[in-house]
Amino acid sequence: MGRRTQNGQCHLCLTEGPLSFEHIPPKSAFNDRPVHVKEFDDLIVDNRVVDDGKPGRKQQRGAGKFSLCAKCNNKTGSWYGDAYKTWAIQGLRHCEHATTAPSLAFNFQIFPLRVIKQIACMLVSINSPGSLKSNFELRRFVLDKERRFLPDDLRIYAYHTRSRRIRMTGYAAQLDMNSLRIRGYGEISYYPWGYLFCFDGAEPPPAYLVDITNFSTYRYHDWKEISFRAPVLPIETMYPADYRSKDQVEAAVKSNLRNSDK
Numbered sequence: 001m002g003r004r005t006q007n008g009q010c011h012l013c014l015t016e017g018p019l020s021f022e023h024i025p026p027k028s029a030f031n032d033r034p035v036h037v038k039e040f041d042d043l044i045v046d047n048r049v050v051d052d053g054k055p056g057r058k059q060q061r062g063a064g065k066f067s068l069c070a071k072c073n074n075k076t077g078s079w080y081g082d083a084y085k086t087w088a089i090q091g092l093r094h095c096e097h098a099t100t101a102p103s104l105a106f107n108f109q110i111f112p113l114r115v116i117k118q119i120a121c122m123l124v125s126i127n128s129p130g131s132l133k134s135n136f137e138l139r140r141f142v143l144d145k146e147r148r149f150l151p152d153d154l155r156i157y158a159y160h161t162r163s164r165r166i167r168m169t170g171y172a173a174q175l176d177m178n179s180l181r182i183r184g185y186g187e188i189s190y191y192p193w194g195y196l197f198c199f200d201g202a203e204p205p206p207a208y209l210v211d212i213t214n215f216s217t218y219r220y221h222d223w224k225e226i227s228f229r230a231p232v233l234p235i236e237t238m239y240p241a242d243y244r245s246k247d248q249v250e251a252a253v254k255s256n257l258r259n260s261d262k
Contacts, residue, residue: 010069011124012076012139019066020073024122024168025190026081029088031062035166038238063166063190067125072143076121079145083114088193095160095192095232101208102229109225112215117142119156119195122188127170133199141216150216157196157209159243163235166190171199172240187240194233196241204241 005018023031038056068076087110094106121142124135132138134151141147150156167189173182184199198204204211208231218224233243244252 006066009129011067011129012072020070022068022125023062023064026084028085034060035063080114080118083111084118087115092192098160098232105227105229107227112218113220116215126168146220153200155198155213157204158212159194159209160230160232161189161194161235165235167235169240185240189235
């Protein structure tokens with residue numbers, strides 16, 4: 001059995017002390033089986049990112065990390081966990097019928113604010129405390145169940161994935177070569193949903209991703225039927241906003257190897 005706690009700073013209330021294991025996504029949303037975890041440093045060989053295809057460290061309790069104190073973990077779980085489970089179950093059902101470029105819009109019956117607060121809690125958990133510019137506002141948004149509206153510099157986009165690969169990337173700065181501005185991205189992908197986080201005005205890849213930022217405009221007790229088209233996208237690499245197929249990734253690797261040999 002793994003450790004049940006470890007000491008550190010809670011990513012939500014910032015208190016120092018024992019941290020409990022935060023399942024990302026919640027355990028009830030199909031995250032109750034062992035997973036294999038690879039850290040970024042495990043993929044660096046000779047200053048190149050290389051996936052050797054070997055399984056990473058086995059994490060028995062599922063995907064997640066020690067990021068929240070027991071009080072914050074229990075509080076957010078009781079406020080948002082069941083609503084996220086409902087969202088995940090409906091997402092799984094629709095994911096099996098959707099396509100890369102869906103022509104049909106599916107209906108979801110959900111508590112939108114509770115769903116996006118759980119997603120925001122997951123975002124806070126995968127980033128170190130204080131690493132996000134909007135960290136203070138985001139923590140307040142999660143810790144107050146009635147509070148509405150995400151920070152102005154954050155937009156959240158959703159998509160379906162059938163991939164059993166997990167991608168959890170905290171804030172990553174990228175240089176926009178057109179505007180020469182630094183854009184911030186992050187991502188969480190765990191079957192059947194993926195979320196791309198765009199900071200500081202960063203634009204998402206092609207507009208097929210579904211902007212669910214407006215979920216934060218609803219009230220805590222609002223139960224709504226919402227309709228939209230969510231694409232099914234592959235997850236083959238560790239890079240946020242990379243939705244290339246396995247064949248496309250392999251072709252790119254071969255091309256890079258040929259160019260490096262010249």
